Amino acid sequence: MEGLLALSRGIDRLSEFIGKWVSWLILVSILVSAGNAIIRKVFDMSSNAWLELQWYLFGAAFMLAAAHTLKQNEHIRIDIVYGMWSRRVQHWIDLIGHLFFLMPFVLLMVYMFVPYTLHSFQSGEGSTNSGGLIVWPAKAILLVGFSLLALQGISEIIKKIAIMRGDMEDPNPFVSAHEQAELEGKALAEEVRS
Amino acid sequence: MIAFIAQNMAPIMFASLIVFLLFGYPVAFSLAATGLAFFALGVELAPFSGGSINLSWPLLWALPENFYGNRVMSNDVLLAIPFFTFMGIVLERSGMAEDLLDTVGQLFGPIRGGLAYAVIFVGALLAATTGVVAASVIAMGLISLPIMLRYGYDRRVASGVIAASGTLAQIIPPSLVLIVLADQLGRSVGDMYAGAMIPGLVLTGLYMLYILTMSIIRPNSMPALPEEARTLGKGVLSLIAALLAAGVIGYAAYRYLEPAHGANADILAGSFAVIVIYIFAVADKTFGFNAMSRLAQQVVIVLIPPLALIFLVLGTIFLGIATPTEGGAMGAVGALIMAGFKRRLTLDVIKQALTSTTRLSSFVLFILIGARVFSLTFYGVNGHLWVEHLLVSLPGGELGFLIVVNILVFVLAFFLDFFELAFIIVPLLAPAADKLGIDLVWFGVLLGVNMQTSFMHPPFGFALFYLRSVAARVPYLDRITGKQIAPVTTGQIYWGAVPFVCIQVLMIGLTIAFPQMVMHYKGKTVDPSTIEIQVPELPGMGLSPLGAPDGGSTPTQPAGTDLSQPPNFGGDQPAQPAPSTPDLSKPPSFN
Numbered sequence: 087m088e089g090l091l092a093l094s095r096g097i098d099r100l101s102e103f104i105g106k107w108v109s110w111l112i113l114v115s116i117l118v119s120a121g122n123a124i125i126r127k128v129f130d131m132s133s134n135a136w137l138e139l140q141w142y143l144f145g146a147a148f149m150l151a152a153a154h155t156l157k158q159n160e161h162i163r164i165d166i167v168y169g170m171w172s173r174r175v176q177h178w179i180d181l182i183g184h185l186f187f188l189m190p191f192v193l194l195m196v197y198m199f200v201p202y203t204l205h206s207f208q209s210g211e212g213s214t215n216s217g218g219l220i221v222w223p224a225k226a227i228l229l230v231g232f233s234l235l236a237l238q239g240i241s242e243i244i245k246k247i248a249i250m251r252g253d254m255e256d257p258n259p260f261v262s263a264h265e266q267a268e269l270e271g272k273a274l275a276e277e278v279r280s
Numbered sequence: 281m282i283a284f285i286a287q288n289m290a291p292i293m294f295a296s297l298i299v300f301l302l303f304g305y306p307v308a309f310s311l312a313a314t315g316l317a318f319f320a321l322g323v324e325l326a327p328f329s330g331g332s333i334n335l336s337w338p339l340l341w342a343l344p345e346n347f348y349g350n351r352v353m354s355n356d357v358l359l360a361i362p363f364f365t366f367m368g369i370v371l372e373r374s375g376m377a378e379d380l381l382d383t384v385g386q387l388f389g390p391i392r393g394g395l396a397y398a399v400i401f402v403g404a405l406l407a408a409t410t411g412v413v414a415a416s417v418i419a420m421g422l423i424s425l426p427i428m429l430r431y432g433y434d435r436r437v438a439s440g441v442i443a444a445s446g447t448l449a450q451i452i453p454p455s456l457v458l459i460v461l462a463d464q465l466g467r468s469v470g471d472m473y474a475g476a477m478i479p480g481l482v483l484t485g486l487y488m489l490y491i492l493t494m495s496i497i498r499p500n501s502m503p504a505l506p507e508e509a510r511t512l513g514k515g516v517l518s519l520i521a522a523l524l525a526a527g528v529i530g531y532a533a534y535r536y537l538e539p540a541h542g543a544n545a546d547i548l549a550g551s552f553a554v555i556v557i558y559i560f561a562v563a564d565k566t567f568g569f570n571a572m573s574r575l576a577q578q579v580v581i582v583l584i585p586p587l588a589l590i591f592l593v594l595g596t597i598f599l600g601i602a603t604p605t606e607g608g609a610m611g612a613v614g615a616l617i618m619a620g621f622k623r624r625l626t627l628d629v630i631k632q633a634l635t636s637t638t639r640l641s642s643f644v645l646f647i648l649i650g651a652r653v654f655s656l657t658f659y660g661v662n663g664h665l666w667v668e669h670l671l672v673s674l675p676g677g678e679l680g681f682l683i684v685v686n687i688l689v690f691v692l693a694f695f696l697d698f699f700e701l702a703f704i705i706v707p708l709l710a711p712a713a714d715k716l717g718i719d720l721v722w723f724g725v726l727l728g729v730n731m732q733t734s735f736m737h738p739p740f741g742f743a744l745f746y747l748r749s750v751a752a753r754v755p756y757l758d759r760i761t762g763k764q765i766a767p768v769t770t771g772q773i774y775w776g777a778v779p780f781v782c783i784q785v786l787m788i789g790l791t792i793a794f795p796q797m798v799m800h801y802k803g804k805t806v807d808p809s810t811i812e813i814q815v816p817e818l819p820g821m822g823l824s825p826l827g828a829p830d831g832g833s834t835p836t837q838p839a840g841t842d843l844s845q846p847p848n849f850g851g852d853q854p855a856q857p858a859p860s861t862p863d864l865s866k867p868p869s870f871n
Contacts, residue, residue, distance in 0.1 A: 105638070106635070108638065109631075109634040109635055109637065109638035110634060112362050112366060112634055112637055112638060112641070113366075113630070113634055115359070115362070115363075115609075116362075116363055116366060116609045116612045116613065117609075117613070118609075119359070119363065119605060119606050119608075119609030120606065120609040120610045120612070120613045122606060123596065123601060123602040123603070123606035123607075123609070123610060124610075127601050127602075137356075138354075140356070140359055140605075141353065141354050141355065141356060141359055144359050144362060144641070145353040145354075147362070147638055147641060147642075148362075148638070148641040148642045148645045148646075149353075149642075149645075151638045151639070151641075151642045152642045152646055154642075155639055155642040155643055155646075156306075158639070160639050160642075160643060161306035161307070161308055161309070161642075161643045161646060162306065162307055162308075162643050162647070162697070162700075163304045163305060163306050163307060164301050164302060164304060164307060164695055164696065164700075165304055166302070166695055167302045167303070167304060168302075168303065168304020169304070171304075176304070179303055179304055179305060180305065182305075183303070183305030183306070183309065183310070186313065187300075187305055187309045187310055187312070187313035188306075188309045188313075190313065190316060191309060191312040191313055191316060191653070194316065195343070195344075198340075198341065198343060198344050199344055202344040202345075202348075224348065224353065224354070225344075225348055227353075228344070228347055228348060228353065264740075264742070264745050267414070267742050267745040267746055267749070268745050268746075268748060268749040269749070270414065270746075270749075271414060271417075271418050271745065271746040271747075271748075271749030271750055272749045272750075274372065274414065274415070274418050275418055275421075275422055275749065275750045277373070278372075278375070278378065278418070278419065278422055279422070
């Protein structure tokens, strides 16, 4: 178990590191997008490459952060029934979900995106818009995003089993969406007051 | 048995989805897993289905293209989600809402129910900069609620008006709900904004009307601010004079600009007048001319930043300068600049805003990804035909359909948030609505008002929880009067919301009864000259004034239905929707 937990910690650190840094891409995307509009109006110039860059950046942000979001237990659930179960049952639901809902999907996606990306890379596929960006990096982002998610899935399964066996503390105790809203509200209020 | 399952795959699949979602595993992956499981089942059972299942393994390879393509990743419209989210978070840290509530509260305070009007007015104004329900409700709960309690407002009225005004962010453009709905309905965001504008303002008016009525029926439930609480003094006349002056300047500018700029002259002239009056107020304050009263000065100065942001976000869209996505980006930059000027912009604020934005984008886009997997299979088992058949055969035709769908969404919104509704339910409803000849922008606005209601509907509404988090739970000593103030109970918050939920239902009815409120988006006055000028300026942009599909940024359409043509309403269909209508351009304070 120790070895597995070490593996899990390694994966967690990787996801966290990537998840934190990619959020800056959103700021870059905002600046690019605002710049596009202004330059088009003022200089009457427009470039498809810069227009495409907006969503390349955003795509990288949300795809590469998905693993971190999973780690933080932030992918939203419908907790109306889930919230009524005991914590033990919730753990089982999570574990079964990781094993039979999450993993098959992300592994299938990794399996499909490898040839899909490779093909685009080898053919040097360009954008369908004239003057647009080369396509394979965007497809590679999807591949990397699903791969990270698969890794994070493994880490979550390890942690879930460890938690259920009592080998570790639960890092994400259950908080219902409404309790979460109240907590967020409180935090925000604190900040406004200060 | 096998044949029965094979021929009824669609209902079985949908029922399974509901069960799986209720288990409580994250929605995104439950959707994807249901889609994949039924894909495999469908391929196996296809021979027994009598042709109702069109699935085969090679079809699965549509998924990568599906995610990369312009429904998910290369989708310009959805880019607006992070932009507006980021803008909203930066704004909530900038203290703009607090300044507005303070000043507008002083302006309206002296009349009966004044603080309630101020909350509604500020709620609408914040909603028009960008929509974050949590931020609005919390600001109001912190600033306005204690003042209302101090001077003896009825607790239910006070909490109800705050929760409801905060949710205006959901329906007044630019709001994420409208963007996501436009995307899923295959309509342009610009049209959706134009369509939602009047209903949003009417709704704001209805809230005010309710307060007016209550202030007549039960005057004690909302007293005016006493003399000693009016810290900015008097001087409303001065403000009226300033507004009149701005109006005159604006009108003069309009007459001057109209020959050259046509339909856009109103927005430009309005902006010009606002700038002039702002410079005047700042100069008056800085150099101490005392030409304006302090109240007038302060009102003008705090109102300008939000008005400028509204111009950046909405004005640029209606002028045809920016796409709605770029409008969001400009608004985000504007919010950063404003927070910078107020010395509220730190690296920490930016980091936090980016982290929250990334988290939200990630879970929202993954719900969309999951929904794409689900719908690949669902269409393959003719699920769309099943739903369409179910909905089109409802009694009562168009009206029956709208009533049933609205009740359905109203109930579902207790459990699902608007992203889930928009990605899972709306694509199923849209083809049926289209088939019945319902204009999808009108339909979208209706759904928008409906989903807004779920934010204030006890006991699930999120606005109520945000208010609960800032309203006092224990008795406290008021800072100013030194009197003991009783806490606000959860029951009072719930009951306070009830009249506003009723207003919402009334509003849904009004929107169904008077589609013209939305339909004006098609444009009464089409000025060919402006359209010809604008088209070359927007190469490759999805939301050109023509609304024409093009490039990689075409608004998406539910597969299998051609939604690219607006349904024909009446005989003469206008050739193009005009980019703007006159009413939308004027900042609220000038009306």
